Amino acid sequence: MSIDDPMRRPLTxxxxxxxxxxxxxxxxxxxxxxxxxxxxxxxxLTVLSAAFPGLLIYILLWVLMPQEK
Known part of the structure; x- marks a missing residue:
């Protein structure tokens, strides 16, 4: 894996x-x-999915993803 591989960087x-x-x-x-x-x-994608699933996923990511330092 290279250093620029996304899997090596934290998702924040x-x-x-x-x-x-x-x-x-x-x-x-x-x-x-x-x-x-x-x-x-x-x-x-949010609009095409009738908005609710996209908004729910966004809120979950907001809560679960740590903020960068």
Whole structure:
């Protein structure tokens, strides 16, 4: 595994550049993707899933993901 492997980095919520709780920003940083694309993708998936499951998952991630130091 390389050092840039996402599985080696901890999954945390971001402090800088967050929109609500830093969940999508943290996922984007962990995956090495653009945060805007992650936010848009999450929004589309949430709307297509009738909103409730997407909101529930976001709240769970907000509670379970530690905030970065």
């Amino acid at each position: 919520r971001v402090r800088q550049g967050k929109m609500i709780a830093g969940v999508c920003g943290g996922l984007a940083k962990w995956l090495g993707w653009d945060p805007t694309l992650v936010r848009l993708g999450y929004l589309v």
